[in-house]
Amino acid sequence: MSSHIYDMVLLRLGSEITIKGKNRARFEKVLADHVRRALRPFPKAVVKQTYGRLYVELNGNAYEEIADALRDVFGLVSFSPVKRAEVDLESIQQTALAVFQANKQRKDTFKVTVKRGWKQFPHNSIEMNHLVASHVLRATPELKVDIRNPQVDLRVDIQQSGAYIYCDVEKGAGGFPYGANGKGLLLLSGGIDSPVAGWLGMRKGLQLEAVHFHSYPFTSEQAKEKVVTLAKRLLHFTNGKLKLHLVPFTDIQTSFAQSDQERLIITLMRRAMLRITEKIAARESAHAIVTGDSLGQVASQTLGSMNVIGRATSLPILRPLVMMDKVDIIQLSERIGTYETSILPFEDCCTLFVPKSPATNPNLEIVEATEAAIANLDAMIEEAVKNTVTVVLRSEEASKPAPESDEDRWF
Amino acid sequence: MLYFDHCASTPPHEDVIQTIAEVMRVHYANPSSIHQAGADAGNLIERARGLIAKLFRTKPEEWVFTSGGTESNNLALMGAARQYAGRGKHLITTMIEHASVYETFRQLEREGFDVTYLPVDEQGRVSVQALEAALTDETILVSVMHVNNEVGSVQPIADIGRLLAGRPKTLFHVDAVQSVGKLPVDIAGWGIDLLSGSAHKVRGPKGVGILYVKSGLKPAPILHGGEQERSMRPGTSNTPAIVASAKAFRIAMEEAEARSSQWKALRSRLIGRLNGMPELVLNGSAESDSAAPHIVHFSYPGMKPEVIVHALEQRGFVVSTKSACSSKDDKPSRVILAMSGDARRSAGGIRISFGSEHTEQHIDQLAAAIRHTVAELKPMERRN
Numbered sequence: 001m002s003s004h005i006y007d008m009v010l011l012r013l014g015s016e017i018t019i020k021g022k023n024r025a026r027f028e029k030v031l032a033d034h035v036r037r038a039l040r041p042f043p044k045a046v047v048k049q050t051y052g053r054l055y056v057e058l059n060g061n062a063y064e065e066i067a068d069a070l071r072d073v074f075g076l077v078s079f080s081p082v083k084r085a086e087v088d089l090e091s092i093q094q095t096a097l098a099v100f101q102a103n104k105q106r107k108d109t110f111k112v113t114v115k116r117g118w119k120q121f122p123h124n125s126i127e128m129n130h131l132v133a134s135h136v137l138r139a140t141p142e143l144k145v146d147i148r149n150p151q152v153d154l155r156v157d158i159q160q161s162g163a164y165i166y167c168d169v170e171k172g173a174g175g176f177p178y179g180a181n182g183k184g185l186l187l188l189s190g191g192i193d194s195p196v197a198g199w200l201g202m203r204k205g206l207q208l209e210a211v212h213f214h215s216y217p218f219t220s221e222q223a224k225e226k227v228v229t230l231a232k233r234l235l236h237f238t239n240g241k242l243k244l245h246l247v248p249f250t251d252i253q254t255s256f257a258q259s260d261q262e263r264l265i266i267t268l269m270r271r272a273m274l275r276i277t278e279k280i281a282a283r284e285s286a287h288a289i290v291t292g293d294s295l296g297q298v299a300s301q302t303l304g305s306m307n308v309i310g311r312a313t314s315l316p317i318l319r320p321l322v323m324m325d326k327v328d329i330i331q332l333s334e335r336i337g338t339y340e341t342s343i344l345p346f347e348d349c350c351t352l353f354v355p356k357s358p359a360t361n362p363n364l365e366i367v368e369a370t371e372a373a374i375a376n377l378d379a380m381i382e383e384a385v386k387n388t389v390t391v392v393l394r395s396e397e398a399s400k401p402a403p404e405s406d407e408d409r410w411f
Numbered sequence: 412m413l414y415f416d417h418c419a420s421t422p423p424h425e426d427v428i429q430t431i432a433e434v435m436r437v438h439y440a441n442p443s444s445i446h447q448a449g450a451d452a453g454n455l456i457e458r459a460r461g462l463i464a465k466l467f468r469t470k471p472e473e474w475v476f477t478s479g480g481t482e483s484n485n486l487a488l489m490g491a492a493r494q495y496a497g498r499g500k501h502l503i504t505t506m507i508e509h510a511s512v513y514e515t516f517r518q519l520e521r522e523g524f525d526v527t528y529l530p531v532d533e534q535g536r537v538s539v540q541a542l543e544a545a546l547t548d549e550t551i552l553v554s555v556m557h558v559n560n561e562v563g564s565v566q567p568i569a570d571i572g573r574l575l576a577g578r579p580k581t582l583f584h585v586d587a588v589q590s591v592g593k594l595p596v597d598i599a600g601w602g603i604d605l606l607s608g609s610a611h612k613v614r615g616p617k618g619v620g621i622l623y624v625k626s627g628l629k630p631a632p633i634l635h636g637g638e639q640e641r642s643m644r645p646g647t648s649n650t651p652a653i654v655a656s657a658k659a660f661r662i663a664m665e666e667a668e669a670r671s672s673q674w675k676a677l678r679s680r681l682i683g684r685l686n687g688m689p690e691l692v693l694n695g696s697a698e699s700d701s702a703a704p705h706i707v708h709f710s711y712p713g714m715k716p717e718v719i720v721h722a723l724e725q726r727g728f729v730v731s732t733k734s735a736c737s738s739k740d741d742k743p744s745r746v747i748l749a750m751s752g753d754a755r756r757s758a759g760g761i762r763i764s765f766g767s768e769h770t771e772q773h774i775d776q777l778a779a780a781i782r783h784t785v786a787e788l789k790p791m792e793r794r795n
Contacts, residue, residue: 064600225450225454410433410658
């Protein structure tokens with residue numbers, strides 16, 4: 001049900017941000033900007049910051065619509081729909097009851113917590129606890145008060161400007177505001193895992209750029225488009241801009257396929273990808289590589305493989321999924337909205353030329369010797385970096401209106 | 412000729428016709444093929460899906476394109492009932508559903524499901540209390556239409572959604588074929604799991620239906636074949652018609668609010684004129700809140716409706732009896748019978764449904780034609 005009873009939404013910043021001392025103000029500002037961006041489709045909603053509190057004035061928007069948009073904002077730990085009452089006892093009692101009744105969860109027990117910020121209000125907070133609770137109890141026969149472990153905590157904050165009342169507390173996405181912790185490059189394959197890894201990285205405050213390797217004609221145009229679709233979905237969680245680096249990988253991959261080291265192909269490929277990504281990272285001032293590796297999931301993700309592959313770069317490799325189970329990863333990808341795209345059956349680089357029994361414990365010396373035997377490998381890597389096409393994806397609001405094409409006319 | 416049968420089908424929008432022709436000429440490749448031409452066609456379909464999703468504030472992957480409203484209803488009901496039969500065998504619907512819902516439930520009864528058909532009041536509205544009373548632990552599906560296709564009564568979908576909100580096992584299907592583009596439809600806010608729509612009711616092409624399937628649900632397919640439409644609906648996708656349908660839905664839904672006040676004014680004008688004719692009985696509500704803005708339905712007890720339709724047609728006005736999907740059988744209207752319990756009244760229903768092209772002048776002309784027709788037919792009235 002869409003409810004218009006609320007006046008504002010109170011936003012809570014993460015404890016992780018709270019402990020950041022003097023950085024707090026900066027994080028708060030960044031977070032407020034992200035909330036504003038998320039609420040751009042709702043021009044009437046206004047984001048305000050006062051006394052370390054961040055809140056949204058709904059101005060007639062339905063709370064549910066705003067809540068949907070807020071759930072995707074990183075750095076927001078929780079939020080609550082608030083109704084404002086006039087600063088008099090009767091108005092506070094009535095509003096408190098309305099807010100309590102609007103709460104949909106099961107509630108056999110509750111308590112009231114009144115904070116009297118404006119000390120001139122005639123009743124102190126202990127009196128107010130009783131006055132509000134008894135009013136709610138009169139209207140709700142089965143309800144009991146439980147001070148220690150209530151199902152619902154009905155909160156009343158009395159200020160001079162108004163009394164602010166709420167009892168719902170919704171969990172936000174948590175983490176850090178997007179970009180608060182520096183920049184990394186995400187290896188985006190098109191599978192289920194890498195978009196989830198990217199999302200978790202962004203949730204922890206990483207600004208991301210995506211790197212995708214394609215081997216046309218062994219991989220199809222659809223595979224590339226699938227990655228663009230995934231990147232566009234991730235774009236939703238950014239500050240409105242996401243770079244996607246498309247790396248031509250055909251020459252390198254086919255040279256590995258002809259190297260007589262069939263079992264090592266995956267290892268060699270992954271190392272080449274890291275070396276290329278490292279060079280792009282230097283160009284883009286990124287300081288980490290984010291991958292969707294999950295320990296033991298496939299041959300290239302055994303500990304032995306990770307060791308040999310990881311040595312190809314000196315940048316930190318962040319593997320948000322490394323200790324997660326597949327079912328949990330799938331669940332996250334459904335929540336993020338990438339699952340349906342990820343399972344489209346287009347072959348990508350990582351599934352191409354996969355040997356029947358890939359090495360699960362590759363030998364670093366043999367791997368290095370094989371690479372050394374490919375005379376022009378370094379040149380091919382330079383070439384791949386040089387021929388990388390970078391697409392800058394922008395969210396709809398940020399992009400300039402393109403001239404109308406045939407296609408636009410049809411919709 | 413003035414066309415007053417928008418509930419049966421609508422005149423396609425000029426831009427819709429042009430879009431179909433252009434897309435049909437260029438994007439003839441099979442949208443499921445892996446070559447670029449196929450991918451281009453496939454991308455158009457996905458863009459159409461994205462537009463539909465946006466119009467209803469839902470996700471693109473929650474929409475399935477079908478061959479029409481009938482298929483959308485069949486897929487939703489058969490698919491959900493068969494898929495989730497293990498959770499219970501009881502289904503609830505109303506006595507006034509469109510044939511594509513009603514007959515599907517009859518089929519499900521033959522397959523061993525237990526179906527409750529809820530009655531409606533004089534205004535053609537189902538009671539939320541009656542629905543609540545009918546719910547059992549076995550109830551896996553409730554299907555209630557948003558706007559009735561014969562009399563235009565509006566069902567309390569939001570209230571029903573609220574009632575079902577605490578029952579995750581009970582799916583909620585809404586046949587919104589007659590309401591999309593006419594009234595606001597709030598899929599998420601009303602807790603809807605499955606929702607059917609049809610393009611040709613909103614000035615789009617025939618042959619395209621849309622079905623909303625909430626994330627996480629997977630109705631069993633009723634057709635068998637390829638993996639199109641996420642394996643829920645096989646068959647080569649109809650690229651030009653789907654693209655043009657998305658456009659038709661967009662135009663209709665963007666204009667709905669403005670059109671709605673135009674239609675409400677026309678509706679009350681026509682009802683005012685009909686009230687001056689004692690031979691006629693209005694079916695459904697005269698109030699604009701509980702009735703669709705674009706439908707007026709009346710009975711002429713004692714006169715066969717076909718006679719009125721043909722007489723009006725001679726004067727240049729196209730109206731209809733019952734719904735087109737059941738207008739050729741001779742039985743009294745199941746819908747009017749459920750509302751009034753009056754067999755004479757239910758034998759003689761006339762439906763007038765208008766669209767964006769109609770003006771007050773058209774309504775006055777229609778009312779005059781009805782008055783003349785009634786005067787002409789009165790001597791032939793059957794008195795029993």
